Amino acid sequence: MRIGEAAAAAGLTPRALRYYEQRGLLAARRTLSGHREYGQGDVHRLRTVRELLDAGLTIGDIQSFVHVLDLASSSGGEAPEIGGLDGAGHCPVAEITLQRLADLDRRIERLTELRNRLDDALAHRFGDLFRTVDPITTDPCPSPA
Template structure:
């Protein structure tokens, strides 16, 4: 298949395919008339790259998976280098989640402190209204 067909089937652009080619991720084969020629294996390779990018992998992190496919493995993640990339990405995600949990805990603590202050300042009364509040503004207009 030609580059336009491959791009359409892979859900990407010809420009992206040329970029992958320049980075050595997509083989640059030419047929007799000089057009780039691709096959189903190239489509599978592109789908692997797209899936990994959807998971947040950068383009360079996809290289071991591409090389694994090109080496003839039916799945791009069955090689040791691919597994190492998975492990590294999982460690990055775990670290990110830990940071998010820490921030969430700090925001929750700040909210609790703010609610205590509001209750102390207005015991049993209604919550204070902001002048910019849409409900308050509608009340003033009525």
């Protein structure tokens, strides 16, 4: 299939598909006339890349373990035999994903602390006015009676 069809099948734009190819996440075959040509395996890889990006990984993260992207899809839902250790005996997939998870945990902790500080500051300044208000269903600034 051509680039437009492959992009649509993966839920991407042709521009995003070209970008992923430029970054080494995919290698398109070329027709004799020079057009890019993609198969179902390429579409599956593009969906996997998009899913990983949506989950919080970066292009750089995915580049570091691009060699194992297709293993997870061919394992039939079971944990694939990834191997893929680098020269120092490290598994880049595990290291990168554990680092991202730890980063998210730190961000959640910081945001929770910030939320608690704001809640305390509002309670100190305005009493229980904001503690009893559901911000979705209640107007936090009622008109004076």
